Amino acid sequence: MARDTKDILKKNRLSVTASREKILNLFLDQSGALAHGDIEKRAGEKFDRVTIYRTLQVFVEKGIIHTIPTADNSILYALCKDDCEEGHHHDHHVHFVCRQCQNTYCLDNVVTPDIKLPTGYSAKQIDVVVEGICRQCSI
Amino acid sequence: MARDTKDILKKNRLSVTASREKILNLFLDQSGALAHGDIEKRAGEKFDRVTIYRTLQVFVEKGIIHTIPTADNSILYALCKDDCEEGHHHDHHVHFVCRQCQNTYCLDNVVTPDIKLPTGYSAKQIDVVVEGICRQCSI
DNA sequence: AATCTTTTGCAACAATGTTGCTTTTTTAGT
């Protein structure tokens, strides 16, 4: 496990530090997306808020995590799949927000549909966020 | 014009006040969506920030405007069409963010597609935000 | 016009995000 995080960091030409490993592990140990606040809480009192901000920023730049837009004005972060590279996200999956457990998941198997736009508009990226009840909560 | 705003407010059983008329007019005079900050700037120095927050909140509750989730963590607001009622938004159109002019538009004619979800997931609402170049900017 | 209700503005506060700078840690070269 610790091996993994070191590898991921090195692969992205990032120096290996305690906070980066810790934060990366939070994402690896967790299926859903995390908000900055979640990370602050779960990391214990160990890290400075600024460090978390900067770490998340670096991870996004390197394509290790991506952001998910939400209606309630909080940015969520989730792990990218392997086909994301530095400065070149391939974020073509649908995001799902559960109204019951409030978790947000990347539905990696659900691809964003094509959208027919009016003449004159051209699409570069399409974000789809579905709100509803997740598998866990509908049992 | 002033007539319009009074009518809209009355139709929603809201008392007619200067700030509500002013803010409503900003939306009517403008095709795109507005962030809280935009409103604060365009309204002049006249209104308290708190009043703007509360006014937007009331407008959303009444179904006069709706919110648009954005990737950069700022909530945008835009006018609802007539078929929105109190507590019951019919927000089934696609939102378009222009990378050039940075404006956000409601594409009222473009309906959000159905999304096939994995077993166990059920959708209550689907938000689609398309990023690209708008008609104005692609001339 | 008087009263009751609603809204506004103010002040204080809380949460979130940013910046510059010093100290500490990591990396790379020997």
Added chain:
DNA sequence: ACTAAAAAAGCAACATTGTTGCAAAAGATT
């Protein structure tokens, strides 16, 4: 393994954004 250079962490101070309670002002109702 040790040292110098580079990078990151931590700290403090600050900026922005959003929230709450309450008194004053404005709007609605009769």
